[in-house]
Amino acid sequence: MAEANNGDKTEKASPQKLRKLREQGQVPRSKDVAMAVGIGACLALQVQLAPDYLADFRSLFALGFAPLDGEAALEDTWSIAFMATLWLLAKMVLPLALVPLAAALASLYPGGWVFTASHLQPKLERLSPLGYFQRLLKPRHLSGVLGTALKATVMLVVLYRVSNTSVPSFTRLPALSFPDALRAATQLALHGIWTLCGVFVLFALIDLPWQRFMFLREQRMSKQEGKEEYKSSEGRPEVRQRIRQLQQQIARRNVRRTVPT
Template identity: 30%
Template sequence: MAEENDSEKTEEPTQKKLDDAAKKGDAPKSQEVNAWFVMLGGALAVMMLGNSTAGALMDHLRIFIAQPEAIPMDAEHLRLVWLGLGKSVMGAIAIPLLILIVAAIAGNVVQHMPVFTGENMKPKLSKISPMKGMERLFGPKSVMNLVKGIVKMAVVGLVTFLIAWPERDRLGLMMTWDVTLLLPAVQTMALRMLAGVIAVMTVVAVLDYMFERMQWMKKQRMSVQEVKDEYKQMEGDPTVKAKLRQIRVERGRKRMMAAVPEATVVITNPTHYAVALKYEQGMGAPIVVAKGMDAIAFKIREIAQSHDIPVLENPPLARALHASVEVDQPIQPEHYKAVAEVIGYVMRLKGKFAKN
């Protein structure tokens, strides 16, 4: 069943789906990127503080190597010695530790900003299911992680070996060196090894992040039905929207037809267009109270004729008014002259009938 569901998810995830996943703390994350930042932080700590940190530790540990017999052996003095040593060690390694902590945090933040969510703390049966546990331990993802780990260790080990091998003759002699010479040599060798490892880890981290993001995007894929459901949530049901739009159009049409009996004249094409104009003394310009094409135009003419409103044929004017003026809006200045002639004719016609 799960395979069927996965096979149905053929659509790329929408931005909303990705945002929702991010809000739940579900984001692509590569442990190799974290390891790269920690490794870089370690290299910076060794480069910046290697000599000073080692020197500080050497000063505090010298008594244990050079003069162990001078250490008081009673409980109180031993407590003070170990307390002082602990403070010295913590003081010496505090800044390197801080650098490593900042690097570890940066490795997570650079991939995804922190999200505070209780989604992962919700109880789920899959977390205590033996079958699910076996799938996590021996599933494809676990096998892939194991293979990646083995390849990474092999490559890093090979790079470390290639850097250390030329120094094999010096390594045996270093045991006889003075500490003041030994520390810089060890620091230099450590930095060279870290530089080689970081170079390899850069490639590994980039490839692993791309792989993890590809897997994450695959997991976020949606079925066609999910895309439709999300669209309905965001934009509303298309069927309902179409129905509402139809209702608004019908209501607008009814209001428009109700205004036709108040028109002064209806100008037609004669059959394809009909524009009903209203003009009274004091108005700045005639107003279009109704307009339409074909069936609507026929209905406008029919209502006008039933209320003895003059219907005049003027195809160019009817098309121009229909295209340029909305309902309940005054006509444009360029149509004043033509409309004035029509309304003047209607007024004269009404006056003539009134005399008769």
């Protein structure tokens, strides 16, 4: 009975074990944080740069209706339009490079930057069908499946609510002038997109502590493992030397207190 109790992993992972896991590249990660930051960065960039895009599009349309006077006017117009199109395309694509960068930086939280060559080595045990089914039955995988189903349900409910509340506004668009209708449609679309972005942020705020909790739960130790780790760490020369130094410091403090001044 005592052996069974010692084998139950009820103790928190020790700092030494967590340090070894970190050296092996095993740290808690949250995919939802990276997704929320990536989507938010993309939307923020598009909203911020949209006025410049519209101004460039107006210039291109105006260039298409420019009068062609002279023999070389058509060739000059095509050359200017081609360069303006390339410049507009670059302005639309290059800022998007910040999105994966922001998502990559966000993915470092909360585990921080960890690089290990062991992740680059092939792991043949992952090809085992038995190991695959064992991974499917792990609590982390089961919680991930349930979490994905819950997220999909929440997204469908939010989409339904946003669409349902936006129907009256969309039905009034044909009665507006074209500029007003375009402006109203843009506002409705942004409202729906920002609402979905808020849902992703909510997922990230929930997933962040959950991933840390699941990671620490999986790394729990039995009492026997804790005793063995303590014995092995205490037997290391640097640990023994550090213990002796602390004992000497405590002894010197006690001597100073007992000697009258």
